Amino acid sequence: MPDPVISLLSEENLPEWNLNSLYSSLNDPKIQIAIAACNQNTKQFVETYKGLFVSSGWNSEQLLSAIHDFDAIQEDIGRLVSFSSLLYYKNLNDTEVGQFYQHIQEEVTALSGHLIFFTLELNQIEDDLLEIAFNKTPSLRRYRPWLEKVRLFRPHQLSGDLEKLFLEKSLTSSQAWSRLYEETLASMTFSMNGDDLNLSQVTDLTNHPDRQIRQHAALALSKGLNAHLPLFTFITNTLAKDKETEDTWRHYASPVHERHLINQIEPQVVEALVEAVKSQYGRLSHRYYALKAKLLKLEHLDYWDRNAPLSQVPEQAISWLKARDIVLSAYEQFSPLMAQIGRQFFDNNWIDVPVKKGKTSGAFSHGTIPSANPFILLNYQGKTRDVMTLAHELGHGIHQILASKQGLLLASTPLTLAETASVFGEMLTFQSLLKSQNDPAVRRQLLAGKIDDMLNTVVRQIAFYDFEQQVHTLRRSKELSAENIGNLWLETQRQALGPAVHVDDICRPYWTYISHFIHSPFYVYAYAFGDCLVNSLYAVYQNQPEGFAEKYIDLLSAGGTKKYADLLQSFGLKADDPEFWNHGLSMIADFINQLELLVD
Numbered sequence: 001m002p003d004p005v006i007s008l009l010s011e012e013n014l015p016e017w018n019l020n021s022l023y024s025s026l027n028d029p030k031i032q033i034a035i036a037a038c039n040q041n042t043k044q045f046v047e048t049y050k051g052l053f054v055s056s057g058w059n060s061e062q063l064l065s066a067i068h069d070f071d072a073i074q075e076d077i078g079r080l081v082s083f084s085s086l087l088y089y090k091n092l093n094d095t096e097v098g099q100f101y102q103h104i105q106e107e108v109t110a111l112s113g114h115l116i117f118f119t120l121e122l123n124q125i126e127d128d129l130l131e132i133a134f135n136k137t138p139s140l141r142r143y144r145p146w147l148e149k150v151r152l153f154r155p156h157q158l159s160g161d162l163e164k165l166f167l168e169k170s171l172t173s174s175q176a177w178s179r180l181y182e183e184t185l186a187s188m189t190f191s192m193n194g195d196d197l198n199l200s201q202v203t204d205l206t207n208h209p210d211r212q213i214r215q216h217a218a219l220a221l222s223k224g225l226n227a228h229l230p231l232f233t234f235i236t237n238t239l240a241k242d243k244e245t246e247d248t249w250r251h252y253a254s255p256v257h258e259r260h261l262i263n264q265i266e267p268q269v270v271e272a273l274v275e276a277v278k279s280q281y282g283r284l285s286h287r288y289y290a291l292k293a294k295l296l297k298l299e300h301l302d303y304w305d306r307n308a309p310l311s312q313v314p315e316q317a318i319s320w321l322k323a324r325d326i327v328l329s330a331y332e333q334f335s336p337l338m339a340q341i342g343r344q345f346f347d348n349n350w351i352d353v354p355v356k357k358g359k360t361s362g363a364f365s366h367g368t369i370p371s372a373n374p375f376i377l378l379n380y381q382g383k384t385r386d387v388m389t390l391a392h393e394l395g396h397g398i399h400q401i402l403a404s405k406q407g408l409l410l411a412s413t414p415l416t417l418a419e420t421a422s423v424f425g426e427m428l429t430f431q432s433l434l435k436s437q438n439d440p441a442v443r444r445q446l447l448a449g450k451i452d453d454m455l456n457t458v459v460r461q462i463a464f465y466d467f468e469q470q471v472h473t474l475r476r477s478k479e480l481s482a483e484n485i486g487n488l489w490l491e492t493q494r495q496a497l498g499p500a501v502h503v504d505d506i507c508r509p510y511w512t513y514i515s516h517f518i519h520s521p522f523y524v525y526a527y528a529f530g531d532c533l534v535n536s537l538y539a540v541y542q543n544q545p546e547g548f549a550e551k552y553i554d555l556l557s558a559g560g561t562k563k564y565a566d567l568l569q570s571f572g573l574k575a576d577d578p579e580f581w582n583h584g585l586s587m588i589a590d591f592i593n594q595l596e597l598l599v600d
């Protein structure tokens, strides 16, 4: 059963990334030199600064030098981490690469253990003394946002020894479980009509135009995941317990508390978002899936019909070069500067495009360090959705380049804005594709595809968040069985998708392949947050395009130097206003209205 799209694309020579701007290979002698230099610089850093900022004998110039030195060491460490991670994510089942990755993790954990005193001691400086230092040395003020971010964790920090123990133990606890999870997923095969497929391939076929192929893929996915269900259940329980232990030691009020702090977001803003989305399940997902069943001429949708294309005819594969042109020209129309930055990713092979065995599934843009460049990983299969994923990841990549000018400590964007450039890039690409089409059938398909994606980003991720909350909360009283977790999964999915979608037992193990649950608990709400926020931003752009791109590029270039509320203010937007989220959600409702009008 060769999939037409897969076989068509395999004839095209899809580019793979070139990591030379980091290191030439895992045997590059520069790696050992860098590790030795990191150790030497760390040793010197400890000798120079340990104990200084908790004494009374420090001055503001010393604080500034310490931050600069710390930044430089983090940059060198970051290069090693980026290189080993990127290599690893492409070769998950290669023993030599796995050993190299683990070796770097262990080196870096040891270095971080020596450096941990610095932020702990910075957090012992009294606020008024820090203000005096800012006044004495104005260039220190630049680091105020970084210091504020570090100091948010003051109430949750432990003694130096305990912090070091937690860090060192993480290698054999949470990180080890994550690694086992990732390597298990990558080694799995899903048997379908005599073919052995990997996770990317089988999940892709669950969206195939032919309903029977979708159903077979959904069954193969279910069967493959069920075979590892005891392991995934054990990993999930263990990680939730591990998190609880650490949360208790650190006095976090709830499982999600730490995530909100990392994101620098007020819990009530997230709650307002969650409430807004849940209260609109009916108007959004329930209404849409009923409409989609009608469009597909089905009584009801099965779980795997949600993202099915409207047409039975397989979509013509979009070549990689064509995808590049579509995305770059959408960016070009919005901002030539953004297109120019985006073009570098293609010209310099910063993107890894094809589906390969042993490569991680999904897609990401890894920001690396300011002195190098970001890298994008895709599993490109030529669908319109894959073009949207390219637009998404390229948005991240452009954002990472713009923000890197702030330097390592200040570049990273809080999660609240981390999905802005990506989702905005998708919206630009979508609008430009829609504008170029007059055929109602094609427009219907494009609109439905966009609504599918938006519901996956907003409604589905909020359902994920709901699921995760319950798993972590219930795990606090006892270990959960696969049955318990499966029930929570089915229940939260049913609520979100509504009566038109049948969520039956086949879907029971599908929570196991959502890797965010493993790697970044509660990350998922950032997608809904980003999507709604971008919808509001995009509405501002539609109403007043003049001067928008410049302000938007300023927002991206700010990196982590400003709070999201301040950045939004320059567009007249306020996230703590309950209406803000409803505005964002109205955009999805409008697309559904437009689609309804195209239905005869």
Ligand SMILES: [Zn+2]
Pocket: 392, 396, 419, 422
């Ligand atoms: Zn993203």
